[in-house]
Amino acid sequence: MNQEHLVIIGGVAAGTKCAVKARRENPDLKITVYTDGEHVSYSACGLPYFIEGLFDNYERLLVKSIKDFKEKDNINMHVLHRAIKINPDLNSIDIKNLNTDEIFEVKYDKLLIATGARVFVPQIEGVDLKNIFTLRTVADGIAIKNQVEKSEKAVIIGAGLIGLEVAEAFKKRGLDVTVIEKENQIINQIDSEIAEQIKEYCEKQGIKFILGTSANQFSGINGRVTSVLLSNGESIDTDMVLMSIGVRPNSEIAKEAGIDVGKTGAIRVNYRMQTNISNIYAAGDCVEQINLINGEPIWVPLGSTANKQGRVAALNIVGQHAEFKGVLGSFVTRVFDFTISKTGLSEKEVKALNYDYETIITKHRDRAGYMPNAAQITIKLIAQRPSGKILGAQVIGEGDADKRVNVVATAITSKMTIDEFLDIDITYAPPYSPAIDPILKSAQAIENKLKVCKC
Amino acid sequence: MNQEHLVIIGGVAAGTKCAVKARRENPDLKITVYTDGEHVSYSACGLPYFIEGLFDNYERLLVKSIKDFKEKDNINMHVLHRAIKINPDLNSIDIKNLNTDEIFEVKYDKLLIATGARVFVPQIEGVDLKNIFTLRTVADGIAIKNQVEKSEKAVIIGAGLIGLEVAEAFKKRGLDVTVIEKENQIINQIDSEIAEQIKEYCEKQGIKFILGTSANQFSGINGRVTSVLLSNGESIDTDMVLMSIGVRPNSEIAKEAGIDVGKTGAIRVNYRMQTNISNIYAAGDCVEQINLINGEPIWVPLGSTANKQGRVAALNIVGQHAEFKGVLGSFVTRVFDFTISKTGLSEKEVKALNYDYETIITKHRDRAGYMPNAAQITIKLIAQRPSGKILGAQVIGEGDADKRVNVVATAITSKMTIDEFLDIDITYAPPYSPAIDPILKSAQAIENKLKVCKC
Numbered sequence: 072m073n074q075e076h077l078v079i080i081g082g083v084a085a086g087t088k089c090a091v092k093a094r095r096e097n098p099d100l101k102i103t104v105y106t107d108g109e110h111v112s113y114s115a116c117g118l119p120y121f122i123e124g125l126f127d128n129y130e131r132l133l134v135k136s137i138k139d140f141k142e143k144d145n146i147n148m149h150v151l152h153r154a155i156k157i158n159p160d161l162n163s164i165d166i167k168n169l170n171t172d173e174i175f176e177v178k179y180d181k182l183l184i185a186t187g188a189r190v191f192v193p194q195i196e197g198v199d200l201k202n203i204f205t206l207r208t209v210a211d212g213i214a215i216k217n218q219v220e221k222s223e224k225a226v227i228i229g230a231g232l233i234g235l236e237v238a239e240a241f242k243k244r245g246l247d248v249t250v251i252e253k254e255n256q257i258i259n260q261i262d263s264e265i266a267e268q269i270k271e272y273c274e275k276q277g278i279k280f281i282l283g284t285s286a287n288q289f290s291g292i293n294g295r296v297t298s299v300l301l302s303n304g305e306s307i308d309t310d311m312v313l314m315s316i317g318v319r320p321n322s323e324i325a326k327e328a329g330i331d332v333g334k335t336g337a338i339r340v341n342y343r344m345q346t347n348i349s350n351i352y353a354a355g356d357c358v359e360q361i362n363l364i365n366g367e368p369i370w371v372p373l374g375s376t377a378n379k380q381g382r383v384a385a386l387n388i389v390g391q392h393a394e395f396k397g398v399l400g401s402f403v404t405r406v407f408d409f410t411i412s413k414t415g416l417s418e419k420e421v422k423a424l425n426y427d428y429e430t431i432i433t434k435h436r437d438r439a440g441y442m443p444n445a446a447q448i449t450i451k452l453i454a455q456r457p458s459g460k461i462l463g464a465q466v467i468g469e470g471d472a473d474k475r476v477n478v479v480a481t482a483i484t485s486k487m488t489i490d491e492f493l494d495i496d497i498t499y500a501p502p503y504s505p506a507i508d509p510i511l512k513s514a515q516a517i518e519n520k521l522k523v524c525k526c
Numbered sequence: 527m528n529q530e531h532l533v534i535i536g537g538v539a540a541g542t543k544c545a546v547k548a549r550r551e552n553p554d555l556k557i558t559v560y561t562d563g564e565h566v567s568y569s570a571c572g573l574p575y576f577i578e579g580l581f582d583n584y585e586r587l588l589v590k591s592i593k594d595f596k597e598k599d600n601i602n603m604h605v606l607h608r609a610i611k612i613n614p615d616l617n618s619i620d621i622k623n624l625n626t627d628e629i630f631e632v633k634y635d636k637l638l639i640a641t642g643a644r645v646f647v648p649q650i651e652g653v654d655l656k657n658i659f660t661l662r663t664v665a666d667g668i669a670i671k672n673q674v675e676k677s678e679k680a681v682i683i684g685a686g687l688i689g690l691e692v693a694e695a696f697k698k699r700g701l702d703v704t705v706i707e708k709e710n711q712i713i714n715q716i717d718s719e720i721a722e723q724i725k726e727y728c729e730k731q732g733i734k735f736i737l738g739t740s741a742n743q744f745s746g747i748n749g750r751v752t753s754v755l756l757s758n759g760e761s762i763d764t765d766m767v768l769m770s771i772g773v774r775p776n777s778e779i780a781k782e783a784g785i786d787v788g789k790t791g792a793i794r795v796n797y798r799m800q801t802n803i804s805n806i807y808a809a810g811d812c813v814e815q816i817n818l819i820n821g822e823p824i825w826v827p828l829g830s831t832a833n834k835q836g837r838v839a840a841l842n843i844v845g846q847h848a849e850f851k852g853v854l855g856s857f858v859t860r861v862f863d864f865t866i867s868k869t870g871l872s873e874k875e876v877k878a879l880n881y882d883y884e885t886i887i888t889k890h891r892d893r894a895g896y897m898p899n900a901a902q903i904t905i906k907l908i909a910q911r912p913s914g915k916i917l918g919a920q921v922i923g924e925g926d927a928d929k930r931v932n933v934v935a936t937a938i939t940s941k942m943t944i945d946e947f948l949d950i951d952i953t954y955a956p957p958y959s960p961a962i963d964p965i966l967k968s969a970q971a972i973e974n975k976l977k978v979c980k981c
Contacts, residue, residue, distance in 0.1 A: 375954035485940030499830035
């Protein structure tokens with residue numbers, strides 16, 4: 072009997088998770104991973120902290136070495152090997168060795184596409200100048216960290232989560248940091264009044280923002296960027312630039328092979344992470360998810376989701392049954408000592424869906440007021456009318472925000488109403504919360520508003 | 527028309543919460559509160575931190591002053607007034623003024639019993655000696671704090687949550703601390719192997735434990751305690767003693783008036799916090815709750831529950847409809863830098879119910895391993911067989927344990943199975959968790975065990 076061959080393209084989160092889980096469930100499977108990067112199985116989310124200098128050796132970002140994949144799990148990892156074409160009719164894939172430019176064909180019984188996403192870089196004049204970076208891979212992180220040591224000023228294009236994380240890293244490394252954002256608010260996933268609080272906090276830490284503006288042109292001397300010309304006419308001198316406008320799914324190779332790609336531009340899969348071609352699976356940043364609140368496709372590329380999907384794909388690939396139901400778009404990040412977290416829908420997303428809703432913004436101490444480290448958090452809670460079904464929460468502040476958002480994320484997954492939410496028996500002790508937890512206070516306040524008839 | 531009169535006996539958490547909420551909902555109600563203590567509306571849970579010296583002024587524990595209750599909320603508060611008899615047939619209550627010993631009768635339309643709980647003190651020889659304390663009221667806290675300043679050694683009888691919190695406070699104030707516990711483990715609510723980890727941690731902080739032993743006798747000089755004789759024959763010299771064996775509900779006054787008291791010894795109420803006498807409500811530490819997992823009565827006196835119940839009682843008292851469904855017995859505390867948290871049932875509680883179950887203990891870093899503050903947590907997760915319904919979690923450690931327990935508490939409230947739990951979209955970023963959160967890792971591990979047939 073021929074040994075069954077699982078081929079995986081992509082070696083970061085979903086790809087390596089699937090490989091390891093498939094191996095654990097089936098010792099007899101042949102497993103081969105091809106990735107076009109230099110490194111495998113790394114935490115891309117940790118790159119801003121590496122740049123900040125919280126640790127010096129980039130190898131700490133590597134979850135597992137190629138040697139360990141081979142020796143411990145009998146998984147063959149090939150770095151700098153790019154998948155260039157999938158041939159579903161032949162059950163094969165064309166791979167290019169980026170060291171030698173050799174192209175060869177590999178047969179698979181099952182294929183996992185885990186090609187991830189790439190940073191979107193608009194084709195502005197001068198964008199190819201040196202010291203204009205994107206941050207996605209370990210190699211990107213090393214290059215940026217090296218340049219930070221030689222720089223005094225940096226411009227970041229795009230005030231999303233990664234833009235802010237790197238802004239903090241640059242600032243802590245002593246750089247003068249300006250963040251440019253096309254929208255009139257930072258962090259587009261959240262509502263503007265919440266974003267405004269975060270912006271004010273970051274400004275107090277010395278980050279400069281220019282909103283409602285984009286980069287029109289980069290100028291340089293000796294091939295190195297020296298200034299950014301903005302659409303508002305302003306010009307900013309800089310020693311380096313980070314492009315963090317957004318990311319795009321690496322779904323082209325799938326699309327060209329006849330695999331369905333959704334409106335989001337990412338690969339469409341069923342709950343079992345299977346594409347429309349039954350022996351081809353996809354997982355991680357290259358696939359779209361289902362929004363658990365409204366059942367619509369959504370694309371929220373995150374390392375945590377990629378890991379979960381890799382596990383589900385592996386279980387189905389080895390013949391078991393597992394499902395990945397969808398996401399709430401939950402995220403958290405920290406900028407300096409400020410936590411930014413969200414789950415479910417923002418008010419603007421709720422409005423776009425034409426839902427009838429109620430919302431409330433409340434401010435709280437995160438623990439008993441007499442405890443020395445009590446700090447403030449702001450909660451924005453959104454619930455549907457008249458059902459009271461919880462739709463989303465944004466929790467931010469110097470206090471413990473993340474804990475509250477995760478409780479709401481769990482509640483939304485269970486389709487809880489505010490009324491039911493008021494019954495949750497979460498923990499209380501003065502070092503951890505006031506006697507009534509802020510998230511319950513917020514729920515009580517929105518409950519009072521929901522009770523008032525709008526008719 | 528006569529003004530309706532709400533009388534409340536008890537002025538700490540449930541009583542004051544009910545008073546304020548009832549006032550907010552009904553400006554016309556006459557509201558009078560009688561309490562036998564010196565202080566009202568205080569955070570008893572904060573007393574160990576006051577003793578520890580995290581803040582000096584005990585008034586920081588007072589949520590609201592008697593003056594503010596009167597002036598802002600038109601609520602009359604009478605301290606040092608003890609309710610001594612309820613006369614349901616007369617809709618009246620006999621109150622004793624503890625300053626004057628005068629007894630008078632007060633008419634009510636609605637009555638809330640919020641008499642709380644008291645520390646159980648066994649009648650051991652010498653228990654009335656000076657410097658033997660209990661910790662329940664602000665006055666207790668002040669007395670203990672004063673004695674700590676004059677002491678070098680302390681013995682704590684009872685290794686429950688309060689015993690441990692005060693042990694930390696004493697240790698931080700420089701005392702030599704010995705904790706005596708009748709059981710063979712500390713913190714009886716949790717399982718012994720988890721308790722053992724906590725004990726080892728506390729021992730490293732310099733706390734001494736003597737388990738499986740109780741106090742048989744106290745000896746003193748000049749009326750002050752100087753030593754404790756244990757049931758194992760040992761004698762320990764000490765300058766002070768804290769009795770923290772446990773608490774009992776103050777339900778006698780209710781029982782004598784014909785109000786139902788449950789097997790737990792606490793007052794029985796319906797979901798609306800109503801006793802068997804329709805215009806008499808009860809809330810807080812004097813009432814029993816329903817265990818949300820098995821529907822059985824349980825008595826878990828906690829400030830957070832008292833606050834919620836006070837709110838629900840108020841809404842029903844003013845003619846609205848609100849319900850308090852029950853509890854999971856969730857708790858958290860911190861001892862030094864170690865968090866101890868639990869929700870739902872322990873393994874021994876599950877065994878006592880004769881449930882078929884699966885359990886797993888896992889250890890994790892609480893955030894990405896390359897982050898400087900990553901710390902360890904231990905999770906014990908328990909799920910029912912074969913349904914996979916989550917029954918309980920114990921999460922402890924120097925890392926962020928509490929966040930994980932609250933997610934499980936929310937999931938248990940929704941009667942989630944492990945399978946459903948694996949889908950929750952909780953947040954991820956390196957400063958907050960590894961790519962797959964420890965609680966999901968733990969759930970994945972128990973899922974693997976649940977899949978294996980026991981037959």
